[in-house]
Amino acid sequence: MTDKELVLKAIEAMKNSYSPYSDFKVGSALLTESGKVYTGCNIENVAFGPSICAERVAFFKAISEGEKNFSKIAVVGGKGGIISSSTPPCGVCRQVMREFCSDDFEILIVRENENYGKVLLQDLLPYSFKPEILSK
Numbered sequence: 548m549t550d551k552e553l554v555l556k557a558i559e560a561m562k563n564s565y566s567p568y569s570d571f572k573v574g575s576a577l578l579t580e581s582g583k584v585y586t587g588c589n590i591e592n593v594a595f596g597p598s599i600c601a602e603r604v605a606f607f608k609a610i611s612e613g614e615k616n617f618s619k620i621a622v623v624g625g626k627g628g629i630i631s632s633s634t635p636p637c638g639v640c641r642q643v644m645r646e647f648c649s650d651d652f653e654i655l656i657v658r659e660n661e662n663y664g665k666v667l668l669q670d671l672l673p674y675s676f677k678p679e680i681l682s683k
């Protein structure tokens with residue numbers, strides 16, 4: 548699975564976004580170390596609070612299927628599904644990534660069309676509260 552293929556899967560997943568309140572559609576594609584891909588989209592709710600981001604949907608699908616090791620995630624978003632700028636993962640999603648991924652976990656953030664930039668989790672969430680801290 549190339550980075551480009553992962554990005555295309557995120558773009559495809561964005562089409563399933565349920566976002567009648569923001570009209571901001573987000574898609575994600577999470578690659579496991581074994582080469583499997585779990586996709587996600589944002590799913591909103593009339594009560595707002597129960598809404599969930601595309602990244603967490605992909606993670607929770609994967610975790611619930613027994614996956615534990617992840618190498619990268621592609622994220623894409625845009626108003627009305629039009630990709631015109633980057634959609635960096637929100638703080639809550641970064642913390643969820645922190646739970647299951649190491650510092651070198653890669654986040655591919657689509658900018659426009661199929662162009663993307665790559666950042667590491669250690670740069671998205673530096674000096675983080677992580678599971679190892681509780682085991683000390």
Ligand code: THU
Nearest residue numbers: 569571573589600601635636637
């Ligand atoms: N959203 C995501 O799915 N991922 C992010 O990292 C940022 C925000 C969603 C949540 C909400 O449905 C919409 O984008 C607007 O905030």
